[in-house]
Every structure is written in structure tokens, then in C-alpha cells.
Amino acid sequence: MSKVKYYYDAESLSYKKIRRKKRNTVKYASVFLLGSALFGFLFVFIASQYIESPKERALKRELQNAQLQFELLNKKMKEAETVLANIAERDNNIYRVYFEANPIPEEQRKAGFGGINRYKEFEGFDNSKLIKESNKRLDILQKQLVVQSKSLDEIAKLAEDKEKLLAAIPAIQPVSNKDLTRMASGFGFRSDPFTKVRKMHWGMDFTSPRGTPIYASGDGIVERADNLASGYGNHIRINHGYGYVSLYAHLFKYNVRKNQKVKRGDLIGFVGSTGRSEAPHLHYEIIKDGEKINPINFYYGSLSTEEFNKLLEHASLENQSFD
Template sequence: MEKYKFNKEKLEFVEVRRGVKWWCRKIFQYLLASILLAILYYCIFALVVSTDAERKLAKENEVMAEEYEKLRQKLEVLDNTVSNLKLKDREIYRSIFNADPLIVSLIDQSSPLLENIDTTKDEMIVSKSRQMLELMQESASDVQAVFEDINEECKYLGKSVDHIPSIVPLKDFSVGQTGASVGKKINPFYKTVVEHDGMDLLGAVGTDVLASADGVVVESVRSKRGRGNSVTIDHKNGYMTTYSHLGDILVRKGKSVGRGEVIGRIGLSGMSFAPHLHYCVTYNGKVVDPRNYFFADITPEQFREIIAISSNTGQSLD
């Protein structure tokens, strides 16, 4: 539609001619409106309508998330399994074979994947995770092979392994019966810090006390002082164990005893603050920590609890 303007000089309407600027401005307005409308249509389409490619990508993301979770669970189970095996391995090597344990490296903590995990592509993470899972499975097999070798060595050693203290010397022991272990502890009578040379195992009067390994009774003492009624067993391999503050003594000097055999019962003899067994282990005449000689009788989890409780117990019972 043409545009007219009143000319006061000629007293008539004249046609207004549109210049280049007007046309450029008009074209720009149309282009801008078209672009904005296109963006609006695209946003609505993208939010409401999914393409086949998008649906495929969404499905792949779901599968990848499930794969991540499965890998995480497998890694966690394997890591716990290998950790428990390594703990048992250390106990056996240090307590029995007096050798350094086998060190198994599961994952290189300086791996570029771990250092740059935030910028690593998903495909690379999945690939590397699978590789780490395979490495952990191989490591678990290696540790299992070590235990098989130990088993063969034990068979070769024969009965000598039965002479190594390896069980908790109380019948039906629970972690809650753990008391103070070797180290500087507060004496309950004098309230002074003294060296505690054994481990206190709490129990009711009359609880069965067991021999922790095969051996021969070399001392059977009845006393109302010091350690009270006590039994000492020589295991004929450098190890000796002493069981103190007994109520009843059921073995005599010179008697051969087997692992797990009842040798006495918990009492309150000697300077005992409460009914308990004072259990002492020596190797070649030197006091060693009895906690390291329960490995055949407890799980790694129980071992960690025993360590925590006994380490945080500052007062002994004798």
C-alpha cells in the first residue's frame, strides 16, 4: 500500500517515495523476526519431539550407567576380597614364617586415567575400568596361588604347624571380650603406668581356657599372689604360652596337650581386678603380641576390631 503526505505548499497529497534505508530497515526487521521464530520453533521441537538419534543416545547412556554400576560393584567386591586375603597373608608370613609378605599391586595410583578422570572420555573410562577389573581378578588369583603354596608348605612341614599358637585360648570367644594387650598400661591397683606383657581376655568365672597349640606343660603353678594360678606350655619350636589368673587347673606338669584342649578355667586368682585370662606369648624368650596369633580362629574384620579395642584400652586387669 502506497503512503501519501499532505504538501502544504501545493495544497495536495503527494506520494511518499521510500528510499534505500527504509527498505534495508524493513528487510532487517523481517530477517530478525524470521530468525527468532526459527529459534522458537527449534526449541519447542527439541523439547517436545525426540529424534531417533537422540533416543538411541539416551538408550546408550542408560546402558552405560548400568555398566558403570556393575563395574563399581565388582571392583568393590574384589577389592574387599583381595584386602582380606592380603591381611591374612601378612598375618601368616609375619607370625609363622617370619618373612615379609608378598606385595600385590592392584592398581597404579599414579595412572593417567585416575589423574585426569574428570576430562577422560566415557569410552576410555569404560575401557580402562574393564582393564583394571581384569588386573584385580589376576591379582586375586595371584594371592590365592600364594595361599596354595603356603598350604603345600604346611603339608610339607607336617605336624610342626600344629605347634604354632594360632587360636584364641577361650571357648566361645567374642570380640567384646577383648581387653588390654601388650604395651604400657595403667595398673588397676597402683594406678601407675607399667609394662603389660600379655593380653587380657575377659570372661565369666568357669569359662574354659584352651591350649592355643600343641605342646607340653612345663609349669603348673597355684598361687594367691601375682599371676595367681597359671599354666605354661612349651610348644617345642621357640614358642611358649602362659595362661594366668585361672580358677581351676586341669593339667599337670609334663602332660602333652593338643590345640583346643581345655587346660583350665577362668578364675580370680592372684592380683586380678576382675575375672579374666591373662594370655602371654613368647618367641625365643621375647614377649610378642598375642593379637597376631589368633589368625586361625578369627576373620579379618574381627581382627581389626580386636586391634581397635585393645589399642584403646588404657588399663589392664592385673
């Protein structure tokens, strides 16, 4: 209930009740309402500037989390780019050099994406440029990973082939040194034991007692094990693949059969003196791509430096061959 107010009337020498005019009441009410509205608007404006609503706080937390995740993503991309660059460098300068493969050009490794605008969907945002650059960087990184992955697959295949090649090359002496009497004759022009005419000797002769074990000098498949070739008597031919064939002649007997797979060091036969032979010995040849080559260059797998030098010295003498 509002207070009743009075005023002193000098004429009547009495107090009279103050009566508010209706027009003034409306005026005061309007001023009050307008002031209240202005105060409310001012309060809302100030509150909107300095006081966060629960929804705004939630959105702010989401934005801060997104910024953190974005920074972490960029950090991870930078680390991935560093690791990938290191792998690419080793790939070009070590792996591909070792396996004699051409390096992958830098423009192929770091090629971008041409054509249409792939990142149009990211336009129109406050950070559009940053978002587009990050997505472009991620796409290029993924493409580089695909290129490098294919390259490593190729290197793995080359390594597998290289391992097979190294196992296939005739790389050991076919007669053990402990069983060897001497290296009688080497590759080159030698005196024929029967005609005494100087002619080309296409292999190496290892003199050993009859029955001395003969070993496969590399992995391969027995191509022949017969005595149908003129002059060789009982002989074995092993196809090693990659253009290599090894021949073992004048055998006493075989320990393998045609089409049999053999590994380097497997026992394949025994020294004899069959065919055109003057005494028990092994005549050993290596054929590469259809051409007979000097076997002296293929003993890195079984001889020491001293043994090899001694073998090289005897092989270079122009003496008489045994077949």
C-alpha cells in the first residue's frame, strides 16, 4: 500500500491530502517503464560482453579443444613428413643404389594435385585458408606414403631376387681343398694331353682320387646327368637361372638325377676319369648366357685370400690339361 502524503495549506491553516493527477501517474509510470527497459537493455548488453552463458562456455571449450587437436594434427604431420623424408633419402641413396634400381624423382614424390578445386567445401569460413592448406598438406602426405610404400614393395622384391641370385651364382669350389691333390690346369690355351697341340681349355681341372665328392657350386636344377656329350664322359649340368650353368665332367658316378633341385654345397657326384680324360680329375666349367667364362672368378664363397691367390697362380700356368 502506497504512503499517503499531505501538504500544509496556509489559507485554511490545515493539512490537506496530496492528490496525484491521473495524467502525472501515467507520466511517471511511462518514465519508470522506459528507464527499466533502458536499464534492462544496458544490463543485457554488458552481460553479453562480459558474462558468458552456459552455451557460450560450452562452445568456447569445443573451440579450444578443436584448436588443440588442430595443433596436435599439424605436429603429427610434421613428424610424419620428417620420417618420410628420411625414408625417401635412404630409399634413393642406399636401397636403390645397392639393388641397382633407378631413384624415384623428387617431383614424383612431392607432386601435388592438379585440376579442379578439391577444397571448395572449406571456403567461406573464418579459417578457410588454414583449413584448406592443412587438408592439402595431408593429401600430399598420403600420396607420398603411397609412392614410398610401392617403392619399398619394389625394394623387397629386388631383395628377394638378389638373395636368390646370390644363392644361385656358382660361388664355391666344387672339390673341397682337403680332397684336392692339385689344381692341374686352368682356363685358357693349354697343351692337349693326347694331340700335344695348343688349344683352348674351357674350364678348370682339379686332380683328386677316384670317388672324391663333388659339390654343387650354387642353387639350381640338374639339367643333365648323362654321358651323351662328346669328350665329357659322365657329366652333370646344373642350370642356376639368371643365365648361369655349371658343368662337372669325367665323373665316376652320379648322386643326382635330371630335373632334381639342388642347393649350393649338395653332394652331386664323384670324381672319375670317364670320357676323354688322362687321369682321375674333375673338369669344371661355367657358362653365362651361352658363353663359357673363367671359373676362377667365382670362388669367393669358399676360399681364403691365401688359398685363392695360390689357386690363381696355378691356374695361370700354361701347362698340359687333363682332357
